[in-house]
Amino acid sequence: MSHCPFCKKKIAMSKAFCSRNCKENYFQLIAIQIPKLFMKRINTFCSEEERETEIEKFAYRHKWRIDLLKNKIEEESIKLGYKETKKNEEE
Numbered sequence: 322m323s324h325c326p327f328c329k330k331k332i333a334m335s336k337a338f339c340s341r342n343c344k345e346n347y348f349q350l351i352a353i354q355i356p357k358l359f360m361k362r363i364n365t366f367c368s369e370e371e372r373e374t375e376i377e378k379f380a381y382r383h384k385w386r387i388d389l390l391k392n393k394i395e396e397e398s399i400k401l402g403y404k405e406t407k408k409n410e411e412e
């Protein structure tokens with residue numbers, strides 16, 4: 322057994338992804354590049370509302386799917402230390 326690299330579902334060894342959708346999402350997610358300055362701006366200077374607007378504009382400008390972009394921003398925010406992981410929030 323192997324795992325789909327996008328949704329982590331179990332798949333047959335002969336397959337690379339569980340579905341065409343996952344394959345497309347996976348490659349689109351890899352293609353998304355978020356500049357450090359943009360990360361800094363939305364995490365430091367923006368209110369929650371402004372943040373949403375900035376992310377929407379950014380997705381539109383690069384024709385990226387908003388949900389994938391948000392996933393990526395979430396990941397990067399934690400990686401860059403702008404956001405604590407959920408575990409830390411509870412402490």
Ligand SMILES: [Zn+2]
Pocket residue numbers: 325326327328329330338339340343
């Ligand atoms: Zn999948």
